[in-house]
Amino acid sequence: xxxxxxxxRVDYWKxxxxxxxxxxxxxxxxxxxxxxxxxRLRKADRLNDSGxxxxxxxxxxxxxxxxxxxxxxxxxxxxxxxxLGQDFVEQxxxxxxxxxxxxxLALAMEPSRPESRRQKGIDLAQSxxxxxxxxTRFIKPSPGQSDIAVxxxxxxxxxxxSAFLRKDQDIKRRKCRFCMYQHQKIKxxxxxxLSKYCPIDLFSGTELLVQDALDSLVDTPQNNLRLFVNGxxxxxxxxxxxxxxxxxxxxxxxxxxEQQQRRKSQWIESDNPLDHEKDASGPVRLTEVLxxxxxxxxxxxxxxxLQQALDSLDVETVHRLYTYLLEHDSAHLPEPTVEEFLExxxxxxxxxxxxAMMTEDQETFETHNAAGLGFEPExxxxxxxxxxxxxxxxxxxxxxxxxxxxxxVTIRRDTSSAAVATTASIISSRLEVDEGSPExxxxxxxxxxxxxxxxxxxxxxxxxxxxxxxxxxxxxxDRTIVDHYLxxxxxxxxxxxxx
Ligand SMILES: [Zn+2]
Numbered sequence: 001x002x003x004x005x006x007x008x009r010v011d012y013w014k015x016x017x018x019x020x021x022x023x024x025x026x027x028x029x030x031x032x033x034x035x036x037x038x039x040r041l042r043k044a045d046r047l048n049d050s051g052x053x054x055x056x057x058x059x060x061x062x063x064x065x066x067x068x069x070x071x072x073x074x075x076x077x078x079x080x081x082x083x084l085g086q087d088f089v090e091q092x093x094x095x096x097x098x099x100x101x102x103x104x105l106a107l108a109m110e111p112s113r114p115e116s117r118r119q120k121g122i123d124l125a126q127s128x129x130x131x132x133x134x135x136t137r138f139i140k141p142s143p144g145q146s147d148i149a150v151x152x153x154x155x156x157x158x159x160x161x162s163a164f165l166r167k168d169q170d171i172k173r174r175k176c177r178f179c180m181y182q183h184q185k186i187k188x189x190x191x192x193x194l195s196k197y198c199p200i201d202l203f204s205g206t207e208l209l210v211q212d213a214l215d216s217l218v219d220t221p222q223n224n225l226r227l228f229v230n231g232x233x234x235x236x237x238x239x240x241x242x243x244x245x246x247x248x249x250x251x252x253x254x255x256x257x258e259q260q261q262r263r264k265s266q267w268i269e270s271d272n273p274l275d276h277e278k279d280a281s282g283p284v285r286l287t288e289v290l291x292x293x294x295x296x297x298x299x300x301x302x303x304x305x306l307q308q309a310l311d312s313l314d315v316e317t318v319h320r321l322y323t324y325l326l327e328h329d330s331a332h333l334p335e336p337t338v339e340e341f342l343e344x345x346x347x348x349x350x351x352x353x354x355x356a357m358m359t360e361d362q363e364t365f366e367t368h369n370a371a372g373l374g375f376e377p378e379x380x381x382x383x384x385x386x387x388x389x390x391x392x393x394x395x396x397x398x399x400x401x402x403x404x405x406x407x408x409v410t411i412r413r414d415t416s417s418a419a420v421a422t423t424a425s426i427i428s429s430r431l432e433v434d435e436g437s438p439e440x441x442x443x444x445x446x447x448x449x450x451x452x453x454x455x456x457x458x459x460x461x462x463x464x465x466x467x468x469x470x471x472x473x474x475x476x477x478d479r480t481i482v483d484h485y486l487x488x489x490x491x492x493x494x495x496x497x498x499x
Contacts, residue, residue, distance in 0.1 A: 002437050003096045006031045007131075010104045013039060015112035017226070017233065021464055023122055025109065026134060026231065033433050036139055037440075040092070040130040041102075044123035073130055076463040079341045080401065082349065083306055087443050088299050090461045092130040093433065102126070131433060133440040135408045135459045136228035139429040142412060148244050149410040150290060151226040151461075152217065156403050157203030157304030159496060161366045164317040164377050169482055172314075176200050176496040180485040187484060195220040200497035202294070203304040209497075211291045218287065245286040245411075284450045286411070292449050293409055297458050298358060303402055305357050309369050310348065310399035317381065318396040319475040321389040322468075324382050333468045336394050341465060344394040393468065400466040400474065408461055414446060414453040427455070 006012075012029030016038055023041050027034040073092035081089040106122040133139070136149035156177040165172060171180070178199050185191040196216035201209040217225040221236040228234065229244050294300055313321075325333055336344070351372045357365060375384065431440040444457045 002093060002131075002434050003098075004131075004434050007034065007039070007095060008098055008101045010101070010108045013105060013109075015109045018043065018113065018117050019223075019462060020117075020120070022462065023109070023113075025105070033431065034131075036134045036137060036431060037131050037433060038134045039095075040132055041097075041105075042123045042126050043120040044125070046119065046121050074338050075341060075465045079338065079345050079398070079465075080460070080463045082342070082345045083398070083402075084299070084302055084460055088302075088458065088460045089463065090132050090135060090459050091440055092132050093437050093440075094128050095131050097127055097129050102129075132461075133431065133442065134231060135410055135442075135457070135461065136231045138410060138412060138444065138455070138457070139431050139440070139442055142415070145412050145415065146230050146244070147228075147410060147412050148286065149228040149231075149408055150286070151228070151406050151408045152202075153224045153404075153406045154202055154300070154303070155199050155224065156307060157199045157300070158308035159200065160308070160311070160314055161370075162312055162314040162317075163370060164313045166314075166316050169314075169316070171482060171486060171491055174491070174495040175485065175493065177481070179496055181481050183488055184481050184484045187488075191222060193220065195222050195224070197222075197224060198496050203300050204497060205295060205301055207291055207295050210294050211287060214287045214290055214294075241286045245289070246283055284452050289411055289447070289449045289454055289456075290409060292447055293411070293456050293458065296447065297445075299407065299458055299460065301358060303405075303407075303460070305365060307399050307402045308366075309352065309357070310395045310402070312369060312373055313392055313396065315396070315471075315475050315478045317377075318393055319471055320381060321384075321393055322471045325386060325389055325393075328386065335468050336397070336465070338465075341394060341398065344391055345398060347391060348395060348398075393471065396471075397466040397468065400470075401463055404462065404464075404466075405460050406462045408459045409456060410459075411454055411456045414455045 006029070007027075009029065012027060012034075013025040014028045016024040016026040018024060021043060023043055025039045025041070027037045027039070073094050076089055077086070077091055102122065103124055106124060109122070110118075136151075137147040141147075159174065159176055160172045176199055178195075178197070182191065182194045186194060196219055197213060198216070199213070201216075202213035204210060204213075218236060218238055218241050225236055226233060227236050227240060227244065234240050234244065322333070353368075356368065360368065375381070381389070427444045427446075429442050429444070433440065442457050442459075444455050447454050447456060
């Protein structure tokens with residue numbers, strides 16, 4: 001683990017964003033080698049309402065906890081990297097957090113944090129944080145060009161076809177989890193309006209449906225879409241999505257080329273940026289570039305199929321296995337170590353033909369997947385060896401990680417001399433933050449959209465291991481969502497993805 005003295009100043013860090021589990025800070029200090037890095041810190045529940053402290057998750061042996069935390073970085077790179085492919089997974093470098101630094105940092109960031117996220121704070125008990133590459137930008141800046149990044153939280157990309165599904169939950173075969181969950185979110189006040197987005201369309205691989213899903217995300221982004229320009233988060237709207245690409249090459253460019261001039265004049269001709277959407281020959285829209293990237297890249301297909309294959313038993317059966325194991329050993333079920341997760345992923349890969357998984361049509365994939373399990377719903381699952389019961393709970397937890405991750409697509413206009421290349425090429429950049437530490441690297445691809453060349457990279461982030469003890473919570477949540485959906489909407493809407 002690295003101790004990097006240049007990092008430990010509060011004024012070198014700026015609030016970037018946060019989810020439920022982690023908070024991300026952006027480096028703004030003077031040392032150029034950190035300029036493209038962010039610091040990821042774990043969050044914890046606050047101890048009490050008076051705001052005097054936080055309840056850390058670190059209550060046991062410090063050495064063990066630190067060892068586990070450092071290993072967390074291997075979970076993303078090794079375990080998820082094995083499943084998704086190393087190039088798609090963000091690298092994390094564990095850095096020590098000296099006493100005092102974290103509490104000062106927490107205090108300094110508090111005013112920048114959104115009210116809705118403040119029920120949790122930075123976990124003051126953590127002694128290790130993670131340095132990651134700031135994937136909202138490219139390692140090497142390009143003069144006159146903006147780096148545009150879109151972060152998508154795609155959620156569950158499949159309709160379950162599990163033979164293990166309970167009869168009264170048949171609706172899960174037709175309505176996706178995200179669409180059903182929307183109704184529950186309205187009920188609890190978590191959201192004010194239903195999202196128009198359906199993940200089944202985004203994961204479809206069909207250009208028109210992907211484009212439609214992206215447009216829906218732009219209209220109702222909730223927490224599923226974020227936009228960054230040069231590392232700074234921007235509000236999401238049709239206007240902002242249209243403008244950032246249109247303006248990306250005109251702001252600071254010293255020698256605007258002919259193409260840029262032409263683009264600019266096209267832009268000025270209309271007062272309303274939405275007019276351009278109807279004009280097929282108009283400037284390239286950001287969502288058009290995104291659509292082509294998402295259709296071309298294997299990431300979404302791989303993610304969706306892995307989510308489904310690793311959730312073959314459905315939460316109901318996984319919870320049954322969990323209960324059997326608890327009954328045999330009433331004490332507790334130990335949380336999987338990174339090594340055990342790695343074994344689980346390896347065993348899954350051994351029984352799965354990944355090439356076939358990527359190319360098979362949906363029905364063949366589902367048939368192969370079910371056959372690969374080696375047992376059926378009619379079998380007495382309690383008779384399965386305990387090691388196998390454990391294995392399938394862990395597979396489910398891996399699926400849970402993949403259902404909760406985000407995808408960051410970073411785009412820039414390609415004005416380099418290589419921009420004329422018509423074949424896809426990969427340009428790699430590296431960044432060394434500390435002597436002896438692993439290097440950060442990024443793999444960039446070229447793509448041509450409407451006669452214009454772009455460079456992009458696509459990265460999967462927020463890949464945290466999920467906990468065994470969460471299985472009862474997953475079951476409860478699943479039932480609540482399904483019950484509420486059936487009670488309020490019923491089984492009358494069109495099947496997700498059937499449009
Ligand atoms: Zn849906």
